[in-house]
Amino acid sequence: KQEVTQIPAALSVPEGENLVLNCSFTDSAIYNLQWFRQDPGKGLTSLLLIQSSQREQTSGRLNASLDKSSGRSTLYIAASQPGDSATYLCAVCYGNNRLAFGKGNQVVVIP
Amino acid sequence: DTEVTQTPKHLVMGMTNKKSLKCEQHMGHRAMYWYKQKAKKPPELMFVYSYEKLSINESVPSRFSPECPNSSLLNLHLHALQPEDSALYLCASSQQDYNEQFFGPGTRLTVL
Numbered sequence: 231k232q233e234v235t236q237i238p239a240a241l242s243v244p245e246g247e248n249l250v251l252n253c254s255f256t257d258s259a260i261y262n263l264q265w266f267r268q269d270p271g272k273g274l275t276s277l278l279l280i281q282s283s284q285r286e287q288t289s290g291r292l293n294a295s296l297d298k299s300s301g302r303s304t305l306y307i308a309a310s311q312p313g314d315s316a317t318y319l320c321a322v323c324y325g326n327n328r329l330a331f332g333k334g335n336q337v338v339v340i341p
Numbered sequence: 342d343t344e345v346t347q348t349p350k351h352l353v354m355g356m357t358n359k360k361s362l363k364c365e366q367h368m369g370h371r372a373m374y375w376y377k378q379k380a381k382k383p384p385e386l387m388f389v390y391s392y393e394k395l396s397i398n399e400s401v402p403s404r405f406s407p408e409c410p411n412s413s414l415l416n417l418h419l420h421a422l423q424p425e426d427s428a429l430y431l432c433a434s435s436q437q438d439y440n441e442q443f444f445g446p447g448t449r450l451t452v453l
Contacts, residue, residue, distance in 0.1 A: 273431055274384070276443055276444070327372065327391070331383035332383065333383055334383060
């Protein structure tokens with residue numbers, strides 16, 4: 231069974247600092263990996279999708295890398311802003327069209 | 342149109358009620374999903390429809406009954422729920438299997 235880990239569960243950073251969020255997974259046989267953002271009580275917003283054949287994806291201030299062989303992905307958010315405060319979820323797509331989610335990183339950006 | 346819509350936003354129901362949740366997308370996606378999310382937990386997959394056919398049922402109790410009337414619409418029929426079924430119910434869609442999933446805003450369900 232695919233297991234996804236995100237550590238730490240919560241972190242706070244001062245505004246302007248770069249955010250680095252880590253995700254690890256146990257089985258390298260994945261189709262893709264997706265990073266989501268979730269605000270309290272809201273749905274998930276897709277941030278980036280990395281296919282298993284890709285090493286990284288970029289969108290604006292966001293950059294996500296994937297090292298399938300070591301079972302790791304990292305989400306970088308440059309020059310963090312208070313509006314980046316949210317929970318960030320990593321999800322791995324594996325067999326039978328299932329997503330295995332990590333428990334998330336709860337991020338607070340301090341003005 | 343690049344969004345998944347869900348109605349209602351909030352629902353309160355008694356254990357003997359019958360209600361339905363609705364999900365709609367107009368992106369031409371052929372896979373649609375229902376997830377359940379409890380507070381401070383990640384979403385848990387309930388059902389997957391692929392090309393309007395049920396492809397995955399994650400051993401969900403029969404008091405939850407999914408329906409996919411057409412490629413744009415997904416319903417979740419609720420009957421005789423328990424208080425522990427109170428949660429945020431999320432719908433998602435993807436172009437096909439194994440593609441990027443797009444989520445709706447969710448329905449906050451409270452069972453009294």
